[in-house]
Amino acid sequence: MTDAPYDLAPGEVSIFGRAARMAASGVGIYTIGLVLAVILTATSFWVANTSLLWALGVPMGLVVLAIAQMGVHLVFFLHITTAPDNTNNVLALAFGVLIVFLVVVGSLWIMTDLNTNMMQSAEQMNLMRP
Amino acid sequence: MNVAVAVYDVKQDAFAPASEAGPAPKRVVVGFGFWVFLLSDIVMFSALFAAYAVLVHATAGGPAGPQLFNQVSVAIQTACLLASSYTCGLMSLAVSAQRRLDTYRFAFVTFALGAAFLALEIREFAGMIASGAAPQTSAFLSAYFTVVGCHGLHVTAGLIWLAVMMAQVAIKGFRPAVDRRLLCFALFWHALDIIWVWLFIAVYLMGVLP
Numbered sequence: 001m002t003d004a005p006y007d008l009a010p011g012e013v014s015i016f017g018r019a020a021r022m023a024a025s026g027v028g029i030y031t032i033g034l035v036l037a038v039i040l041t042a043t044s045f046w047v048a049n050t051s052l053l054w055a056l057g058v059p060m061g062l063v064v065l066a067i068a069q070m071g072v073h074l075v076f077f078l079h080i081t082t083a084p085d086n087t088n089n090v091l092a093l094a095f096g097v098l099i100v101f102l103v104v105v106g107s108l109w110i111m112t113d114l115n116t117n118m119m120q121s122a123e124q125m126n127l128m129r130p
Numbered sequence: 131m132n133v134a135v136a137v138y139d140v141k142q143d144a145f146a147p148a149s150e151a152g153p154a155p156k157r158v159v160v161g162f163g164f165w166v167f168l169l170s171d172i173v174m175f176s177a178l179f180a181a182y183a184v185l186v187h188a189t190a191g192g193p194a195g196p197q198l199f200n201q202v203s204v205a206i207q208t209a210c211l212l213a214s215s216y217t218c219g220l221m222s223l224a225v226s227a228q229r230r231l232d233t234y235r236f237a238f239v240t241f242a243l244g245a246a247f248l249a250l251e252i253r254e255f256a257g258m259i260a261s262g263a264a265p266q267t268s269a270f271l272s273a274y275f276t277v278v279g280c281h282g283l284h285v286t287a288g289l290i291w292l293a294v295m296m297a298q299v300a301i302k303g304f305r306p307a308v309d310r311r312l313l314c315f316a317l318f319w320h321a322l323d324i325i326w327v328w329l330f331i332a333v334y335l336m337g338v339l340p
Contacts, residue, residue, distance in 0.1 A: 009161025096169035
């Protein structure tokens with residue numbers, strides 16, 4: 001029977017993909033996660049400090065690395081999977097990600113727009129300075 | 131039939147079809163509820179992150195990121211929190227195997243690493259405030275202390291929670307209620323690490339970019 005009666009509690013290891021779970025059960029899962037997270041963290045620090053990369057692309061690269069590391073934490077530490085017994089957990093996560101995205105991108109968008117449209121001349125800015 | 135007793139901590143060995151399975155076991159309900167709380171906590175942090183991102187250039191003539199942030203300290207803090215997340219995972223394994231000594235051992239390492247993280251953060255804050263970069267100096271610093279300090283408060287709460295849980299394991303043993311609380315603690319601790327990933331990348335590393 002592949003139809004699990006309940007979703008798993010988040011943080012619990014899925015019973016699906018048993019072969020994969022046997023191969024890297026318990027300590028193995030956390031160790032893979034740690035190794036990946038360390039690699040991504042080290043890469044982030046390198047990217048922020050190197051002069052080899054195109055400077056304008058560095059912030060975007062850092063965001064990508066952060067998203068990747070978030071994925072590693074979700075999969076290997078929190079055991080959030082795409083297995084059928086994780087549907088509720090994934091749906092809640094998806095909704096959370098949607099709200100986070102709206103809040104952050106929406107704020108940045110609106111505030112940048114306001115800054116551009118309300119930009120005062122240099123003279124006025126000087127008058128306002130304490 | 132007493133449904134409340136029937137669903138309470140039943141071990142689900144055999145699979146019934148979803149339509150016949152009845153209410154989910156308490157461990158699943160508690161874990162999911164805590165997961166929803168964590169997501170709402172992350173939504174709260176997203177508002178603080180948005181405020182920081184909007185105000186990051188509003189330094190009001192005061193110090194900015196490159197003068198304030200010490201990358202070595204941040205790297206050590208990151209290592210501490212990541213390692214403590216790992217030992218927290220090992221503690222979860224010890225809990226599910228009901229190995230009491232391993233649980234204490236990994237909980238102690240988790241606690242020590244979390245406390246080291248917190249000590250570094252407090253030292254950093256104290257140094258910044260002593261050098262005149264206090265929260266009231268500029269909007270940038272207000273947002274910085276709010277978002278990083280809020281994470282620090284969460285870590286403090288996590289450390290207290292961990293100590294309480296170890297006392298519960300010592301006194302009550304691995305009963306289902308304690309196991310559920312330990313599951314929630316592990317979720318909380320891993321979620322804090324996810325927030326720290328965004329903190330060290332979006333605040334510290336992006337803050338020192340030229």
